[in-house]
Amino acid sequence: MSSTTIHWFLACKASDVPSNGGVCVKYGEEQIALFYFARKDEWYATQNLCPHRKQMALSRGMTGTLKDEPKVACPFHKKTFSLLDGRCLSDETECSLNVYPVKVVDGQVYIGVNEETAMVTV
Structure with missing residues (x-):
């Protein structure tokens, strides 16, 4: 089983x-939505493309929590997604988001992407 290397x-x-x-x-060529939950000092990153209507808008969505789980709602149609694992929280649809690890070092925010993707898109 091969392991995937993360490129930050x-x-x-x-x-x-x-x-x-x-x-x-x-x-x-990729757009990534980056979110900061100040009250918990937590960072999250997902794809910016809403899979429901194919709009690049999630970074402008409303953030909040559902039973202490961080979420984002698309600003156009209010579909909500977990910022932990990307699954749709609004209904039983099969659409979900790609999520990325985030770290902050000395005031700089880094997002982790699959090394294979990094070699293709940079």
Whole structure:
């Protein structure tokens, strides 16, 4: 069984992301939504493309929690997704989000992507 290596890229400064909100980060041809939950000092990253209506909008979505699970709602049609694993929380549809690990080092935010993807998109 092969293991996937994570490539960490510098996304932005932590101060560039609004508290309890999100921003869009471009990595190669990919758009990634980056979120900061200030009240818990937690960071999350997902694809920016909403799989329901195929709109690049999740970084502008409303963030919150559902039974203490962090979530984002698409600003256009309010479908909600878990920021932990990307699954749709609104209904039983099969659509889900890609999620990415995030780390903050010395005020800089890094997002982890699959090394194979990194070689293709950078």
